[in-house]
Amino acid sequence: MSGEKTSILILYTGGTIGMMQDPQTGSLVPFDFDNLYDHLPVLRNLDYQLDFYAFDNLIDSSNMTPDFWVTLAKKIESCYEKYDGFVVLHGSDTMAYTASALSFMLENLNKPVVFTGSQLPMGMVRSDGRENIIAAIEIAAAKDEDTAKVPEVTIFFENQLLRGNRTTKHNAEHFNAFVSGNYPSLADVGVRIKYNKEYITKPNFKKLKLHTKLDNNVAILKLFPGITKDLVHHTLNTPNLRGVIIETYGSGNAPTASWFIDELKNAIDRGLIIYNVTQCKSGSVEMGRYETSLDLNRIGVISGHDITTESAIAKLMYLLGEDYPIEKIKELLQIPIRGEITL
Ligand code: ASP
Numbered sequence: 001m002s003g004e005k006t007s008i009l010i011l012y013t014g015g016t017i018g019m020m021q022d023p024q025t026g027s028l029v030p031f032d033f034d035n036l037y038d039h040l041p042v043l044r045n046l047d048y049q050l051d052f053y054a055f056d057n058l059i060d061s062s063n064m065t066p067d068f069w070v071t072l073a074k075k076i077e078s079c080y081e082k083y084d085g086f087v088v089l090h091g092s093d094t095m096a097y098t099a100s101a102l103s104f105m106l107e108n109l110n111k112p113v114v115f116t117g118s119q120l121p122m123g124m125v126r127s128d129g130r131e132n133i134i135a136a137i138e139i140a141a142a143k144d145e146d147t148a149k150v151p152e153v154t155i156f157f158e159n160q161l162l163r164g165n166r167t168t169k170h171n172a173e174h175f176n177a178f179v180s181g182n183y184p185s186l187a188d189v190g191v192r193i194k195y196n197k198e199y200i201t202k203p204n205f206k207k208l209k210l211h212t213k214l215d216n217n218v219a220i221l222k223l224f225p226g227i228t229k230d231l232v233h234h235t236l237n238t239p240n241l242r243g244v245i246i247e248t249y250g251s252g253n254a255p256t257a258s259w260f261i262d263e264l265k266n267a268i269d270r271g272l273i274i275y276n277v278t279q280c281k282s283g284s285v286e287m288g289r290y291e292t293s294l295d296l297n298r299i300g301v302i303s304g305h306d307i308t309t310e311s312a313i314a315k316l317m318y319l320l321g322e323d324y325p326i327e328k329i330k331e332l333l334q335i336p337i338r339g340e341i342t343l
Contacts, residue, residue, distance in 0.1 A: 006141045007049040009083045010036075010133075011075060013068070013098075014058035015091025017116070017133070020123020028121055030058050039122055040130055048141050051083075061091025061117075064098060066214040066317060072098070073105040076113060077210045085112040085140030085148060089133070092117045092169055092177050095155060099164025100314035101214070103153040103338045108206040112140040113153045115164060119175055128175040132156060135189050142193070149195055150186055151203045152339070161187035163199075165311040165340040168281060181282030182306040182342060201339055213321035215242060218313060222247040222279065229259050236267040243273040243316040243329075246301070247309060252276045252285030253292035265299040271326060275333055277304040277312045284342075302333050304341070311340045 012018055012033050019028040020039075033052045037043055043050060053075065059068070076086055090098055099115045106113065116136040118129030136156045142149040153164040158176040166183040187195045217240045221232065236244060244267070248254050264274055276285050276296060284306035287297040304312050315337075319329045335341065 005047060005049045006084045006143070007051070007082065008085050008087060008137055008140050009079050010050060010052045010087045010089065010137070011072065012052065012054040012058065012089045013061070013072065013091075014055070015061050015089065015093075015117045016121050017089050017091075017118040017129040018054075018058065019121035021121070031123055040133065042130075042134065043137075046134075046137060046141075048137065050137065059091070061094040061098070064091075064094040066101070066216050069098060069101045069105065069214065070212045073102055073210055073212065076102075076106065077208060080111065080208050083111070084143070086114070087133070087136045087140050088113060088115045090115050090117050092119065092157070096164070096167045096169055096178065096308065096310040097314060099153050099155050099167065100308070100311040100340070101317070103165040103311075103340070104314055104318035105211045105214075106153065107209040107211060108204055109153065109208060110148065110151045110203040110205060112142075112148050112150045113164075114140045114150075114156050114161070115154065116156045119173065119177060128158065132158070135193070138193060139187060142195070147203055150200055152186070152201045154186060156189075159189045160185045161189070163339060165314070165338055166308060168308050168310060170281065179281060181280075182284070182308075183339075211318060211322065213323070214317040215320035216317055217241050217320065218243045218245070218316045220245045220247060220309060220313060223249060223254055227255075229263070232260060232263045236263055236272065241272060242320050243275060245275045245277050245304070245309060245312050245316070247279045248276055248285065248293070248296075249279060251283065251289050251293070252278055252287050252296070252303065253290050254296055256292055256295060261295045261299060264296070264301065268300045273316070273326065273330060273333070274301045275304050275312055275316060276301050277307055277309050282306075302330050305334065305343060307341050315340065
């Protein structure tokens with residue numbers, strides 16, 4: 001699109017960033033994005049074509065659903081040719097889940113999709129939203145020649161650009177709300193925006209392929225000392241369940257009690273996928289390193305390596321939705337398909 005202004009579509013899904021205090025009641029209400037320039041006059045100084053789109057049902061991201069992911073991904077696909085990049089304004093609570101899901105749904109993405117939000121509403125004096133949205137726009141617009149600098153689904157918060165499917169919300173108060181424990185930042189924003197090129201996915205210039213079939217017959221079973229047989233049994237016998245993440249200790253360890261291993265084995269024999277993801281925010285599952293994970297290996301539990309829980313649940317939904325044979329799903333769960341795992 002040389003010669004034309006770089007064009008960015010800003011998609012507003014809801015969340016704190018788009019809120020302001022109602023002068024009458026003092027409570028938080030969504031503000032009108034048509035008046036964004038009044039709230040952020042500095043945007044006029046950016047020499048880009050900025051368009052805004054607010055979804056009809058603006059939500060607190062705690063109400064996020066796979067259906068909304070489909071709506072969002074379809075919107076991006078339908079506008080894909082028209083824009084150079086996309087900024088998605090989203091509540092921070094489930095942002096890491098949505099960014100992960102979109103990374104799987106948008107195969108061959110060659111343009112930036114930058115998620116951002118804020119801890120304080122844009123309408124508040126000390127809001128982090130203003131800086132976040134401006135930097136997210138700059139990043140979405142950044143190019144080397146005609147090619148996007150960051151052709152990935154990312155999350156920008158405070159001063160770091162992180163790969164979306166590597167990210168977890170770890171702080172409910174600090175402006176620096178997200179962590180990527182197993183992958184370096186893609187860009188650091190200070191006086192300048194420093195892109196860490198070696199960590200950014202290279203564009204493949206293939207045609208965007210949208211995937212919208214997500215199967216949410218999945219579960220997360222977080223281990224804790226004292227977990228009961230009943231809880232494990234009932235979770236694994238949930239009707240229609242197809243895949244379960246077991247959030248294990250440390251490098252993928254779990255109790256060796258025979259009732260526990262038997263429950264998992266029975267589930268695997270019935271055709272369930274059991275996916276081992278660590279509770280730690282950094283480091284990797286290494287089944288067989290300790291005696292407490294040897295049995296998991298033996299009965300056919302699949303290693304999630306260093307994947308985040310958010311990314312693991314989105315990946316499971318995506319792969320189960322694609323209706324691959326179970327062996328193919330198990331194979332793909334153990335390797336990176338969108339940069340979500342390091343082997
Ligand atoms: N509860 C809000 C949400 O996730 C918090 C935020 O916007 O950051 O939508």
